[in-house]
Amino acid sequence: MDARLHRAAIRGDVALLLDLLQRDEHILDGVMMMHDHIANENPLHIAAQFGHVDFAKQILSRKPEYVHKLNSQGQSPLHLASGAGHVEVVNLLLKKDVGVCFVRDKRGMTPLHIAARKGRLEVLKELVIAERTAAWVQTDQGEPILHLCASNGQFEALKMLIKLISDNDFVNMKDDDENSILHLLAPEIQIEVIEFLLSNRRLDINCLNIKKYTPLDALVKAPRRSGFKKCKRILCGAGGKRAKEISQALAVNHPKSTWQAHANWLNETKSSLMVVAILIATVTYQAALNPPGGVWQDNYPPRLSPGDNITAIRQWYADYETYIERNSHVVGESVMSSDLSFGYLTFSFFNLISLFQSLSIILLLISGFNLKRRGLMWVLMISMWISIGSMAVSYTICFLCLTNSYAWDNARIDNVEVPPFTYVIVTCAALTLIGPLVIAHLVRLVIRHRKKSRILKFGRSIGTENREGAAIQVSVDQTRTP
Numbered sequence: 001m002d003a004r005l006h007r008a009a010i011r012g013d014v015a016l017l018l019d020l021l022q023r024d025e026h027i028l029d030g031v032m033m034m035h036d037h038i039a040n041e042n043p044l045h046i047a048a049q050f051g052h053v054d055f056a057k058q059i060l061s062r063k064p065e066y067v068h069k070l071n072s073q074g075q076s077p078l079h080l081a082s083g084a085g086h087v088e089v090v091n092l093l094l095k096k097d098v099g100v101c102f103v104r105d106k107r108g109m110t111p112l113h114i115a116a117r118k119g120r121l122e123v124l125k126e127l128v129i130a131e132r133t134a135a136w137v138q139t140d141q142g143e144p145i146l147h148l149c150a151s152n153g154q155f156e157a158l159k160m161l162i163k164l165i166s167d168n169d170f171v172n173m174k175d176d177d178e179n180s181i182l183h184l185l186a187p188e189i190q191i192e193v194i195e196f197l198l199s200n201r202r203l204d205i206n207c208l209n210i211k212k213y214t215p216l217d218a219l220v221k222a223p224r225r226s227g228f229k230k231c232k233r234i235l236c237g238a239g240g241k242r243a244k245e246i247s248q249a250l251a252v253n254h255p256k257s258t259w260q261a262h263a264n265w266l267n268e269t270k271s272s273l274m275v276v277a278i279l280i281a282t283v284t285y286q287a288a289l290n291p292p293g294g295v296w297q298d299n300y301p302p303r304l305s306p307g308d309n310i311t312a313i314r315q316w317y318a319d320y321e322t323y324i325e326r327n328s329h330v331v332g333e334s335v336m337s338s339d340l341s342f343g344y345l346t347f348s349f350f351n352l353i354s355l356f357q358s359l360s361i362i363l364l365l366i367s368g369f370n371l372k373r374r375g376l377m378w379v380l381m382i383s384m385w386i387s388i389g390s391m392a393v394s395y396t397i398c399f400l401c402l403t404n405s406y407a408w409d410n411a412r413i414d415n416v417e418v419p420p421f422t423y424v425i426v427t428c429a430a431l432t433l434i435g436p437l438v439i440a441h442l443v444r445l446v447i448r449h450r451k452k453s454r455i456l457k458f459g460r461s462i463g464t465e466n467r468e469g470a471a472i473q474v475s476v477d478q479t480r481t482p
Contacts, residue, residue: 002027009043012052017043021062028063041071048077048093051086060096067096074106082111082127085120094130101127101134108140116145116161119154128164135165142176150184155193162200171201180207182215182235187222189231198238205240216240273384277361280387284355284394291344292398293335343397350394357387 005027008016020027028043044066047056056077059066070076078100081089090111093100104110112134115123128135138144143151149158158181162171174180182203185194197203206214213221216235219228220242337344361383 005043006046009046009052009055010050012047012050012055014054014058017055017058028059040069042066042069044069044077045071045075045080048081048086048089049084051081051084051089053086053088053092056089056092060092064096067093067100068103070103070105074104076100076103076105076111078103078111079105079109079114082115082120082123083118085115085118085123087122087126090123090126094126098131101131102137104140110134110137112137113139113145113148116149116154116157117152119152119157121157121160124157124160125164128161132165135161136170136173138173138175144173144175144181146171146173146181147175147179147184150181150188150190150193155190158193159196162197168202171197172204172207174207174209177211178207178209180204180209180215182207183209183213183218186215186219186231186235189219189225189227191227191231191234194231194234198234203238205235205238206246208243212243214241214243214246217242273380274362274365277358277365277384277387280358280391281355281362284351284358284391287351287394287398288348288355291334291336292347295334347394347397350390350397354387354390354394357383357390361387 002020004016004020007013008020042059042063044056044059044063047059067077071080078090078093081093101111105114109117112124112127114120115127135145139148146158146161149155149161172180180203181197182194182205185197198205206216208214209218216232219232219235334344336347361380364380364383
């Protein structure tokens with residue numbers, strides 16, 4: 001930058017600027033590195049920093065693109081004008097381009113952040129009115145603008161921002177450590193600001209930060225200061241609690257809350273349930289098409305065709321009894337159904353149940369129903385139990401049918417023969433581990449209903465006693481009336 005132009009910008013000398021432009025109309029295009037502290041600066045930076053409105057107007061009328069230029073600190077003219085508190089220059093720059101409100105300097109701060117940090121209330125107001133969304137932008141350190149005001153002691157700026165932006169989500173913003181604005185204000189005993197916040201916005205009074213502290217925890221764990229008791233009383237009066245109180249309340253919460261938590265968990269694991277249901281459906285479908293032992297690849301007895309001669313037909317009838325003894329079959333028939341018809345029917349029955357239950361689970365999950373409803377949750381849970389249990393039973397039957405029959409026929413326990421059916425029962429009971437879980441749920445359901453019925457009976461008895469007492473009181477009062 002030309003030295004004469006630099007001096008004119010510092011003093012805001014419009015006459016000197018016009019004289020320089022008359023002598024050299026390209027003087028604003030030239031840049032000369034004079035000192036490190038003014039490197040990359042143009043005259044608009046200097047005019048904005050010193051608040052020379054008329055000088056800035058002359059520069060912008062000739063070089064409007066200067067409003068976007070950044071100096072060596074990555075600051076635009078709006079950064080400098082906001083930090084210095086020059087409202088007229090700020091308005092002038094905003095009229096050229098309001099998008100400069102989102103430009104960050106090398107410290108990751110926008111013009112709004114600088115105005116808030118330095119407590120430039122009028123500038124802050126103009127910036128928020130011009131671009132309200134810029135107030136939601138956090139610094140590069142993840143610090144919201146309200147936190148920036150609190151950490152720099154600019155509580156008037158904090159109040160102004162809350163008045164200008166009537167949004168509860170804005171007040172409940174958190175920094176990278178999950179601290180809300182109350183986490184910062186409570187340890188500093190900023191009673192007036194806390195009361196202002198609680199009276200003007202709906203705050204999450206018991207939100208947790210990264211250390212699992214509520215604002216009340218932050219107050220209690222901070223060094224004691226004057227006003228501690230009053231601040232604690234205000235937070236408690238607004239519903240503030242310590243983290244351990246919240247955890248204790250969750251541990252002994254109402255069954256309805258437990259059910260809600262289970263519903264939330266089920267909703268979150270919906271995709272996993274879908275994968276399991278599809279896997280079960282695939283396995284059972286494949287087992288139906290390819291049963292244990294496979295299928296017959298030929299017809300037995302062989303089929304007679306019109307071209308057969310009389311000798312072949314006589315031979316076929318002569319071997320008819322042999323065909324019957326060797327279990328006749330056709331192509332595609334299950335081998336297992338020919339030799340172990342009961343086992344095959346049992347396997348097919350449980351395999352079919354598992355397939356249909358898994359398909360019903362898939363349909364329920366993709367239908368978009370609200371899984372937080374108790375009825376749908378019970379249907380989903382019972383269907384999954386039945387599907388997994390049936391698949392376990394069908395696997396057990398396959399295992400038994402594919403095992404060498406000699407091993408079963410010679411099975412002994414303490415020299416006592418054990419029939420194969422006993423092994424079927426034992427194996428089914430061992431593999432179907434879902435049985436105890438079903439029983440446990442049923443027992444819990446019965447106990448819960450019994451407790452609920454006792455509570456209802458107790459409430460009815462108290463209501464009856466109250467009604468009888470009220471009736472007696474009324475009768476006594478009537479006897480005392482003249």
